[in-house]
Amino acid sequence: MHTIEICVGSSCFVKGSNELVEKLKKYLEENHLEDKVQLKGAFCMGQCAKGLGVRVDGKLLEGVTLANAIDLIEIELNSL
Numbered sequence: 001m002h003t004i005e006i007c008v009g010s011s012c013f014v015k016g017s018n019e020l021v022e023k024l025k026k027y028l029e030e031n032h033l034e035d036k037v038q039l040k041g042a043f044c045m046g047q048c049a050k051g052l053g054v055r056v057d058g059k060l061l062e063g064v065t066l067a068n069a070i071d072l073i074e075i076e077l078n079s080l
Contacts, residue, residue, distance in 0.1 A: 001035075002077055005042040007053025012044075015052055016066045027070055037077070 004024065008017050021039065028034050045053030045060060052064040056076035064072055 002037045002057055003040060003055075004037055004073060005040045005045075005053075005055040007043065007045050007047065008041040009044040009053070011048040012053050017052055020052060020054075020066055020069050023066070023070065024073070 006012075006017050006021050006024070008021075021041070024039055028037055028039065042053070042055070045055065047053040047060070047062070047064075050062050052066070052069065054061045054064045054069065054073065056073055059076060061072050061076065
């Protein structure tokens with residue numbers, strides 16, 4: 001099982017992490033991945049100046065925005 005962690009700290013929350021969580025839930029449902037990917041909230045990942053804090057299976061992604069998050073996460077999931 002894969003794990004995606006989304007920062008829900010105050011800085012990421014302001015940048016839309018709550019919206020990203022909803023987008024990811026919908027993405028996982030539409031692609032029938034609910035049994036293969038665990039979505040978790042996390043606190044500060046030190047990415048405040050670089051974008052939303054997102055980790056896929058322990059790998060910290062950089063430059064994540066609401067616009068590119070799904071694409072970056074897909075790349076990580078497909079490379080594993």
